[in-house]
Structure formats: C-alpha cells, structure tokens
Amino acid sequence: VSLGEFALIERFFAAPARAQRVRADVALGIGDDAAVLAVPPGRQLVAALDTLVEGRHFLRGFPAASIGHRALAANLSDLAAMGAEPAWYLLALTLPAVDSDFLEQFAGGMLALAAEHGVALVGGDTTGGPLTISVQALGLVETGTALRRDGGRAGDLLYVSGTPGDAAAGLQLAMAEREAASLDAAHRDWLLRRFHYPQPRVALGRALRGIASACIDVSDGLAADAGKLATASGCGVHINIESLPLSTALLAQAGAAGAARQALGGGEDYELCFTVPAALETQLTAAVAQLQLPVTRIGQLVAGAGVTVLHAGRQVEFDSRGFDHFAAS
Amino acid sequence: VSLGEFALIERFFAAPARAQRVRADVALGIGDDAAVLAVPPGRQLVAALDTLVEGRHFLRGFPAASIGHRALAANLSDLAAMGAEPAWYLLALTLPAVDSDFLEQFAGGMLALAAEHGVALVGGDTTGGPLTISVQALGLVETGTALRRDGGRAGDLLYVSGTPGDAAAGLQLAMAEREAASLDAAHRDWLLRRFHYPQPRVALGRALRGIASACIDVSDGLAADAGKLATASGCGVHINIESLPLSTALLAQAGAAGAARQALGGGEDYELCFTVPAALETQLTAAVAQLQLPVTRIGQLVAGAGVTVLHAGRQVEFDSRGFDHFAAS
Numbered sequence: 001v002s003l004g005e006f007a008l009i010e011r012f013f014a015a016p017a018r019a020q021r022v023r024a025d026v027a028l029g030i031g032d033d034a035a036v037l038a039v040p041p042g043r044q045l046v047a048a049l050d051t052l053v054e055g056r057h058f059l060r061g062f063p064a065a066s067i068g069h070r071a072l073a074a075n076l077s078d079l080a081a082m083g084a085e086p087a088w089y090l091l092a093l094t095l096p097a098v099d100s101d102f103l104e105q106f107a108g109g110m111l112a113l114a115a116e117h118g119v120a121l122v123g124g125d126t127t128g129g130p131l132t133i134s135v136q137a138l139g140l141v142e143t144g145t146a147l148r149r150d151g152g153r154a155g156d157l158l159y160v161s162g163t164p165g166d167a168a169a170g171l172q173l174a175m176a177e178r179e180a181a182s183l184d185a186a187h188r189d190w191l192l193r194r195f196h197y198p199q200p201r202v203a204l205g206r207a208l209r210g211i212a213s214a215c216i217d218v219s220d221g222l223a224a225d226a227g228k229l230a231t232a233s234g235c236g237v238h239i240n241i242e243s244l245p246l247s248t249a250l251l252a253q254a255g256a257a258g259a260a261r262q263a264l265g266g267g268e269d270y271e272l273c274f275t276v277p278a279a280l281e282t283q284l285t286a287a288v289a290q291l292q293l294p295v296t297r298i299g300q301l302v303a304g305a306g307v308t309v310l311h312a313g314r315q316v317e318f319d320s321r322g323f324d325h326f327a328a329s
Numbered sequence: 330v331s332l333g334e335f336a337l338i339e340r341f342f343a344a345p346a347r348a349q350r351v352r353a354d355v356a357l358g359i360g361d362d363a364a365v366l367a368v369p370p371g372r373q374l375v376a377a378l379d380t381l382v383e384g385r386h387f388l389r390g391f392p393a394a395s396i397g398h399r400a401l402a403a404n405l406s407d408l409a410a411m412g413a414e415p416a417w418y419l420l421a422l423t424l425p426a427v428d429s430d431f432l433e434q435f436a437g438g439m440l441a442l443a444a445e446h447g448v449a450l451v452g453g454d455t456t457g458g459p460l461t462i463s464v465q466a467l468g469l470v471e472t473g474t475a476l477r478r479d480g481g482r483a484g485d486l487l488y489v490s491g492t493p494g495d496a497a498a499g500l501q502l503a504m505a506e507r508e509a510a511s512l513d514a515a516h517r518d519w520l521l522r523r524f525h526y527p528q529p530r531v532a533l534g535r536a537l538r539g540i541a542s543a544c545i546d547v548s549d550g551l552a553a554d555a556g557k558l559a560t561a562s563g564c565g566v567h568i569n570i571e572s573l574p575l576s577t578a579l580l581a582q583a584g585a586a587g588a589a590r591q592a593l594g595g596g597e598d599y600e601l602c603f604t605v606p607a608a609l610e611t612q613l614t615a616a617v618a619q620l621q622l623p624v625t626r627i628g629q630l631v632a633g634a635g636v637t638v639l640h641a642g643r644q645v646e647f648d649s650r651g652f653d654h655f656a657a658s
Contacts, residue, residue: 027373028477031561033410033546034377034468036475039368044356047451048363049419049465053458081362090378092421092463122376125463129382134421134454134463136378139363146365148357217362232360 008098009124012107017121025087026120035122037088039140046139046146048078054131062174064102065109066196072110073200074219075137076117077270080205081217083147084139086117091124092134117202145209152214152233156275158299161201163247164222165259168266170195187249198270207287208274215274223264223318226273227307236304241311245296264309264318275301337427338453341436346450355449364451366417372469377407383460391503393431394438395525401439402527403548404466405446406599409534410546412476413468415446420453421463446531474538481543481562485604487628490530492576493551494588497595499524516578527599536616537603544603552593552647555602556636565633570640574625593638593647604630
C-alpha cells in the first residue's frame with residue numbers, strides 16, 4: 001500500500017484539527033519536518049509516549065472511535081499522573097491498509113478527546129504495516145511541582161480515584177468472553193464505556209499538586225501500580241479490600257469477590273492512584289470537592305516492601321502481577 | 330510474550346543511557362509516568378516523531394545496530410532540517426519476542442548515535458507485537474529561528490548536502506537485489522554504510538539558521554523532497570542533473586545515468602535540501618566552510634509549480650513520485 005501520507009494526514013487529522021482549535025503556542029504545526037512549540041517561562045515540559053497494538057491493547061472489531069480515544073487517553077493519563085496540563089500531541093500511525101471508514105472514526109474519537117482537553121495535534125507519521133498507534137503527548141507543569149512516583153513515605157495514606165475494575169470487566173464484555181445473563185443494559189453500557197472511553201484524570205492530577213506525595217496512573221492494575229509507586233518510594237503498601245470503591249455495575253457483573261479481584265488486578269482503568277501525608281487529608285478533601293470525581297482512601301504506605309492485601313485486617317492471597325493485556329502468561 | 334517492560338528497558342536502555350551521559354536539563358527521566366524536562370528561556374521546543382516498521386523500512390536480517398541507529402537518525406534528521414539542537418528522545422518499541430542479542434545491538438546502535446549528539450533517552454514504552462519502532466525526538470531552537478519548508482522564494486538557489494543516492498544504492502546491496510560484479514569492497518562498504526548508518530546533518534542545520542530561506546531533509550528522495558519544499562514555498566523547482574553531487578561509489582555501482590536516477594529518486598539519504606537567497610551565497614560558503622560536509626548548488630526555485638529536471642538546460646523526463654520504501658506501487 002502506498003499511503004499518500006500527506007493527503008491522509010491532511011484529510012482525517014490536520015483539517016479537522018485546524019477546524020477544531022488553534023493554540024497560540026503552536027508556532028508551526030503539522031506539515032513540516034517537525035513542530036515548533038512555545039513553552040512559557042516558569043513551566044517544565046512533560047513528555048509521555050504510549051503505544052497501542054492490535055491484538056494486545058485492542059482487538060479487530062472494537063470501535064475505531066474507541067481505539068483513537070484510548071491511544072490518546074493513555075498518554076493524557078500519563079500527563080495527569082504528573083500533575084501536568086496537556087498541550088500538544090503527535091501521532092505515529094501504522095496501518096495495514098487505508099480504510100476511510102476506520103480512519104474517519106478513529107480520528108473522530110481521538111480529536112473529540114483532544115478537544116475536550118484543549119490539546120493540539122502538531123505532527124505525525126503514517127506507515128504501512130500491522131495496525132500500531134504510538135502517541136506522544138507533551139504537557140506543561142509549573143516548575144518543580146510535577147507529581148512523581150518516588151515521593152511517598154511510610155504512613156502516607158493511599159487513595160484511588162473513580163471505580164477501578166470497571167475497564168477490565170468492560171473488556172470481558174467487549175470480547176464476549178463472559179457475561180452475566182442477568183446483567184442489565186445500563187450496567188453493561190457503563191462497563192463497556194469505562195473500557196472503550198476511559199477519561200484521563202487531568203483535573204484531578206492538577207488538583208493534587210502540592211498535596212499528593214506520589215502519584216501513578218492505573219494502567220496495569222491497581223495492586224501492581226500501587227506496588228510500583230511503593231517500590232519507587234522505598235516503601236511497602238497495604239491495601240484494604242473492604243475499602244475498594246466498586247461500581248454497582250461491576251458488582252452486578254462479577255459479584256463481591258470477583259469485583260474486588262477485578263479492581264485489584266484489572267488494568268486500563270486510567271484512574272489515579274496516589275499517596276497523601278496524613279496531615280494533608282483535609283486539604284485533599286477540599287481540593288477534590290468540586291471535581292465530581294470520588295477519591296477513596298484504600299490503604300497506606302508502610303515500612304518494608306511489597307504489596308499486602310488485607311481483608312478485615314488479615315492478609316489475603318493476591319497475585320499482583322497485574323494486568324498484562326492479552327498476554328498468554 | 331510478557332515483556333517485563335521495566336527490566337527490559339532498564340537493562341538494555343536506561344542503565345547504559347545513564348552510564349553514558351546525564352543532561353542537567355532532565356529533571357525526571359526514565360521510570361515515571363512521563364519525563365520532566367527544562368526548556369531554557371529564549372528557546373522554542375521542536376518535536377518530531379518517526380516510525381520504522383519491519384518489511385517497510387528494514388528487512389529481517391539487517392544489522393540490529395543499524396535499525397537502532399536509523400530509528401533515531403530519522404528523527405534527528407527532522408530536527409536538523411529545522412535548525413534545532415537535539416536534546417531528548419523517547420522510544421516506543423514493539424517486539425515480537427525478547428531477543429537479548431537483538432536488543433543489545435539495537436540499543437547499542439541507538440545509544441551510540443545519541444551519545445554523538447548529546448541527546449538523552451528520557452522515556453519509553455515496550456509492547457509485544459510486530460517489530461515497530463517509534464522514536465519521538467525533542468530539540469531546542471532559538472526562538473523565531475527555526476528553518477521551515479515554506480520560506481523559499483522564486484530565484485532562491487537550491488542546495489543539497491553530501492552525495493544523495495548512496496543510501497538507495499546501499500539498500501539494493503543490503504537486499505542483495507543487484508550488485509555490480511566489479512564493485513570493489515571500499516565502494517560496497519561506503520554504500521552499505523550510507524544506508525545502514527546515515528548521519529543526521531545537525532551541525533549543518535544549525536549553521537543554516539539565518540541563511541537558508543527553506544529546508545527539508547531528504548527521506549523520500551531528492552526530487553520529491555525538493556518538490557515538497559517548493560510547493561510549501563509556493564514555487565516550482567528546477568534541478569540540473571549535471572550538478573548533482575554523485576559519489577564515486579555510486580557511479581561505480583550504477584553508472585552515470587543510473588547514479589543520477591538514484592540521486593533524484595532514492596530515499597533515506599537524510600541529507601539536507603535547502604534554498605538560499607542569491608544575496609546570501611557568500612555567507613553560506615563561509616558558514617559551511619568548517620563543517621567537513623560538501624553542499625552543492627543543484628538548481629533553483631522558480632515561479633510556477635512542480636519539479637523540472639534539466640540536462641544541459643533541456644527538460645528531461647523524471648518520475649518524481651519519490652522513494653516509497655518497500656511499497657509495491
């Protein structure tokens with residue numbers, strides 16, 4: 001296939017992106033060898049790069065709009081976990097063939113999420129090959145205020161946003177692997193939407209600057225990602241199963257025990273998992289009050305190492321290897 | 330395959346990258362959700378993204394060090410074409426399996442080129458899937474001085490650096506598609522090296538700021554890329570075949586007519602093609618004098634549109650669709 005890179009990028013991405021929004025800080029956007037961008041004084045640049053591969057992060061037949069949405073969402077979620085404000089992104093798209101319907105919906109899903117966050121597409125690259133999408137997202141953060149994984153201390157309280165586990169349950173529904181016959185349409189739609197159209201928690205990440213001691217986004221599974229935060233911070237982590245915020249849809253689909261397993265082990269939630277020093281708990285409550293997004297205390301960092309899952313104060317077994325997409329083992 | 334992303338990135342990329350060089354402007358590098366980078370005042374950010382796909386940009390059996398080198402070189406070349414100084418890069422690596430030998434050589438090739446240009450690996454992502462490499466390169470340019478494609482004017486002189494066509498001839502040798510029986514080892518090595526280890530023309534791009542009216546890197550073929558520059562500048566372009574700088578190796582392999590065809594149509598040279606107002610020709614000569622890299626005047630921008638190839642002042646036929654890698658048509 002000869003892709004007609006320029007025509008393709010122009011038709012499906014550049015023209016709609018221009019129609020959508022122009023940022024004054026884009027000195028030179030799509031169409032040259034590289035983009036030229038203005039970083040305001042007092043800001044650091046935050047750069048993330050994430051790839052979605054067919055068969056691993058999505059399957060043939062998943063909605064193209066969802067694939068476009070998720071490729072950008074994964075990157076905006078990385079910026080959110082740093083407390084950064086997303087500004088610009090670049091798209092590397094490898095396509096087996098030029099399918100106008102697919103591209104229009106794919107671009108539509110990506111551009112809609114971009115518009116929501118005021119982030120501009122400033123460059124890209126298309127190639128022929130197995131369907132692979134790499135997005136590079138660039139954001140800005142006030143110098144010295146980025147959230148990191150390694151700032152947690154023993155005793156800090158562990159929080160998660162939203163209702164983790166929904167995306168993994170939604171993926172099961174999307175793959176038609178398992179479905180409770182009794183699952184009603186509203187619950188089913190909720191879970192599918194949580195997988196297909198995850199919302200990067202940008203406003204929460206911004207609100208957590210100066211309050212959270214460490215932060216990570218939940219992409220591989222809550223227990224695995226909390227474990228990474230704890231390890232980076234030189235701590236262990238305790239998670240209380242009975243504190244996990246479970247959606248009614250997840251409970252309806254998986255039952256209480258299954259829902260907790262999904263919440264701990266399921267990935268792709270793109271919620272934020274973060275720690276707060278106990279002295280700042282009131283400040284956290286105030287900061288998140290206007291966000292329309294619940295944050296729930298689910299445990300704490302402890303001296304030591306590793307992830308310990310507790311039920312009524314007693315350790316329970318949990319395999320915290322995390323969610324490895326469609327991997328066989 | 331489960332890739333053990335962190336261990337893999339750490340072993341083959343992060344540890345050697347740390348050993349190699351630390352830039353003071355990397356506030357937070359590999360290992361968090363995103364990198365945090367300091368952009369100095371008076372500089373704009375320049376961002377490029379390029380992807381290499383197996384079967385399209387390289388074939389199985391090509392040296393892994395070359396694949397790593399070329400993935401980064403393509404991006405540094407984009408920055409060079411903007412007159413930017415490369416600073417940082419991120420790597421998205423999709424791998425069918427974890428092959429330690431391949432990874433060690435791949436990383437070695439990439440890191441060696443990075444060290445040469447003082448550019449730091451600050452993030453990445455590994456996934457299982459068909460071999461695909463996306464690199465995002467970030468550079469800096471003094472505000473308002475970036476070279477663009479669209480600044481040329483009719484009458485501006487057209488230049489190219491180095492000896493274009495070598496890389497395409499080297500690719501033919503690498504694919505064992507065609508080889509002159511009489512080609513001596515030195516010529517063969519030169520051409521192969523020009524394909525496998527292209528040198529991004531960063532110093533030249535820096536030197537051209539304030540002199541070149543427009544600039545592009547030669548990735549799709551000299552005629553095609555000169556045509557893109559001309560179109561962006563609202564001009565046509567004349568290229569004089571007898572002015573093309575042809576290497577002795579290319580002449581030995583392809584003969585005079587074949588060499589000119591390769592120089593005009595062959596891609597992946599990563600030379601710079603640029604225009605200079607006639608009044609600045611002396612300034613150009615002075616600026617490039619110390620670079621050890623020839624630049625050759627090969628034509629000029631003209632009123633009108635399209636690419637015209639001339640031999641002794643008469644138009645000759647040339648298909649300027651450019652080099653589309655391994656594409657069938």
